[in-house]
Amino acid sequence: MSAMPSTDFSGPAGPDRSACWPESDGPCRSRNARLDDPRYIAIDLTYRCGFACPFCFVKANGLLSSPKKELSLRRLRAFVDSLGGKPRHFYLTGGEPLLRKDLCALVAHIKAKGHSALITTNAWLLDRDRAVSLAKSRADEIVISLHGLPREHDRTAAADGAFYRAAKAVRLLRMAAKNGRPSINIWCTINAANHARLHELYLCIKKLRPDIIAFNHLEFMRAEDIRKTGAILGKKISIQPSQRRLAxxxxxxxxxxxxKIKKENDPKVKFYPALAWNDFRKWYSRGELKRKNGFCSGQWNSLWLSPSxxxxxxxxxxxxxGSMKDKTWRKIYxxxxxxxxxxxxxxxxGFLPVCSRCGRVPYAS
Structure with missing residues (x-):
């Protein structure tokens, strides 16, 4: 996943804004509050993925997960049950979540407990049976990654036929959908391969008739920002600099x-984050960005779990x-x-230097 959304989160990548990620949380709760009930639950179900997107944080930082070490369906259900009755917004990502054969069973359990569920996928494995199963599980949103026109997307993913499979998956999901669910969203991470033909890509994606088309600005971390973050936290930060993505x-x-895309006045189109010219110019540079206003509310209203x-x-x-295999999530949180x-x-x-080019809107206060 890219930053999300993510993103790539492109992504999120990270959790980017969507129906499962409301446009406004209202007044932020106190930063000093001890929240027993995080509203947003992001679960990296696996770090396994058959694609090799060059802007993926999972690939760049060598994150791996063995199926034997990933949380079992039993443990995941128990975790969902431990959250209590308050509705949450689940963001199920990876890696590639569809590599988990128990994904639909997990989504069905999440929905049975009154929560919403968003799933990110590259759609390589999203055949007719999976589309029907996802619809039956009552998933709220399926987010499909498309990072370029057919040839560009296939090269970016290092998978021949990736664009065709994703386009077919959109059609299969639409046929399987019940009462408008799941909604079908397409996320695109802006990168060197697609940036000069973005409007053409928009027109191509528009023909698939998704509910949302999200263009996520490229996320990256400068070596200097990683060093400064390590100094603030008093520890070595084991992530790789990624400013080379600007090349x-x-x-x-x-x-x-x-x-050109904005002149289309298409209400389905979103850019994350929304950048005016001066901020855009600085974002796509190798220079230091000024500190963001506010603070990362995700550390108070969100919970993120690794595959293990x-x-x-x-x-x-x-x-x-800490690991939920040793302690409850509340004791760790x-x-x-x-x-x-x-x-x-x-x-x-409120934000660390490495957060300067994070486009995960729900994490901003």
Whole structure:
């Protein structure tokens, strides 16, 4: 996944905004509140994936997961049950979630408990039977990654026929949908291969008639930002610099393509984050960005799990605070290691240097 959404989260990648990720949380709760009930639950079900997208944080940081070490369906159901009755927004991602044969059973359990469920997928495995099963599970949203026109997308994914399979999956999902569910969203991570033909890609995606078309700005971390973050946290940060992803992107050409898309006045189209020219120009540079306003509310209203059950800060930063195989998620979420991280985060102004090009909108206060 890209940053999300993610993203790539492209992504999210990370959890980007959608029906499962409301456009506004209302007034932010106190940063000092001890939240027993995180509203957003992101689960990396697996880090396995047959694609090789060059902007993927999972691939870039060598994250791997063995099926034997991934949380079982029994453990995942028990985790869902432990959350209590308050409705949550589940973001099921990876890796490629459809590699989990028990995905639909998990979604059905999540829905039976009154929660919403968004699933990200590259759609390679999304055949007719899977489409029907996902519809029967009552999944709210299926997010399909398309990162270029057919030839560009296949090259980006390093998988011949990837675009064709994704386009076919959209049609299969639409035929299987019941009462408009699941909604079908397409996420595209802006990158060197697609940026100069983004409007043409938009027209191509539009023909598939998705419910949402999200263009996610390229997320990356500078080596200097990683070093500064490590100094703030007092530890070595084991993530790789990724500013090389900028190579080949012509800012002026990309901006012109974005303006052409915006002139279409298509209400289905979103850009994450929404950037005015000055912010856009700085985003697609190798320079340091000024600190964001507010703070990362995701550390107070969200819970992110790794495939093996580690409680994470988020997928891109990947700090681990403890495993649910050893403790309950509440003990970890409100434990000393996570609390210490939150204090350092606030002392740094609410965001860390590596957060400067994070497009995960729900994480912003």
């Amino acid at each position: 080949g992107i012509n800012r002026a050409a990309l901006w012109r393509q974005m303006l 059950g580690e409680v994470l800060s988020c997928q891109p930063l990947g700090l681990k605070f 409100h434990g000393g290691a996570y609390d210490d991280f939150r204090k350092k985060l606030l002392a740094a102004g």
